Amino acid sequence: MNINLTGKRALVTGGSSGIGAAIAMALSAAGARVAINYIGESKRADRMLQSIKQQHGEAISIQADISDHKAVVSMFRKLDATWDGIDILINNAGIDGVSALGWKADADAWKSVIEVNLFGAFHCASEALKRMVAQKSGVVLSTTSVHEEIAWSRHSAYTASKAAVSMMTKTLAQEAAPYGVRVLAIGPGAVKTRINRSVWDNAKRMKNLLGKIPLNRIGEPDEIASMALVLVSDAASYVTGRTIFVDGGMTDYPDFSHGG
Numbered sequence: 001m002n003i004n005l006t007g008k009r010a011l012v013t014g015g016s017s018g019i020g021a022a023i024a025m026a027l028s029a030a031g032a033r034v035a036i037n038y039i040g041e042s043k044r045a046d047r048m049l050q051s052i053k054q055q056h057g058e059a060i061s062i063q064a065d066i067s068d069h070k071a072v073v074s075m076f077r078k079l080d081a082t083w084d085g086i087d088i089l090i091n092n093a094g095i096d097g098v099s100a101l102g103w104k105a106d107a108d109a110w111k112s113v114i115e116v117n118l119f120g121a122f123h124c125a126s127e128a129l130k131r132m133v134a135q136k137s138g139v140v141l142s143t144t145s146v147h148e149e150i151a152w153s154r155h156s157a158y159t160a161s162k163a164a165v166s167m168m169t170k171t172l173a174q175e176a177a178p179y180g181v182r183v184l185a186i187g188p189g190a191v192k193t194r195i196n197r198s199v200w201d202n203a204k205r206m207k208n209l210l211g212k213i214p215l216n217r218i219g220e221p222d223e224i225a226s227m228a229l230v231l232v233s234d235a236a237s238y239v240t241g242r243t244i245f246v247d248g249g250m251t252d253y254p255d256f257s258h259g260g
């Protein structure tokens with residue numbers, strides 16, 4: 001299948017590293033113009049711009065903290081000024097937060113996960129949909145996680161935020177569908193990025209993790225990016241309001257292969 005996104009205007013939040021960077025590169029390789037949003041590390045964003053230029057793509061970088069509504073509004077104004085709008089939002093930026101049992105969690109740390117993962121995703125989706133509904137086309141793809149469905153001790157803010165983004169996705173999809181705009185989510189399992197280095201860098205933890213993955217290996221960012229590419233393209237023109245899991249079977253609950 002040949003996915004052609006020539007001329008499409010895409011924004012990838014958290015686009016300078018990990019899954020976001022892989023999606024940004026894939027979008028660019030398919031012909032899209034890509035805005036890389038990042039929060040702190042301008043060097044990584046600069047490197048992304050260079051790599052995209054090397055593959056003859058067009059890209060800009062925009063620094064913004066997506067949990068800050070005003071910063072998101074000005075990020076979208078910059079998109080308007082540069083490319084006169086947006087066709088694809090990859091609502092990807094997110095944090096795991098501090099690992100703690102619910103009754104020991106720090107309230108501010110808990111809140112900041114929700115502010116980035118949920119409020120951030122909402123601010124960006126809302127600004128993108130304003131434009132997409134008006135032009136009667138566009139796709140919002142949010143990165144959730146297997147943990148929108150699977151509980152994860154010591155990560156109640158993270159799991160709550162991802163479940164909330166999943167339900168937000170379904171609701172926004174219902175609102176936007178009459179305008180020909182699709183809103184959906186991609187739910188990665190364990191993917192080899194910085195966010196979970198402490199696991200894949202540690203043999204014992206890795207063994208434990210692999211026991212939870214039927215395909216018996218950790219995923220690569222490119223394996224999320226290739227599915228993201230399909231989902232934002234016309235190849236998925238009839239898909240909206242759902243999370244598509246890309247998780248090596250993690251949500252297939254492999255423990256049940258030993259009996260119920």
Ligand code: BGC
Pocket residue numbers: 096144145146147188189190191195196199
């Ligand atoms: C988390 C990773 C974790 C994976 C599977 C992801 O949402 O960000 O740290 O390895 O879920 O548990």
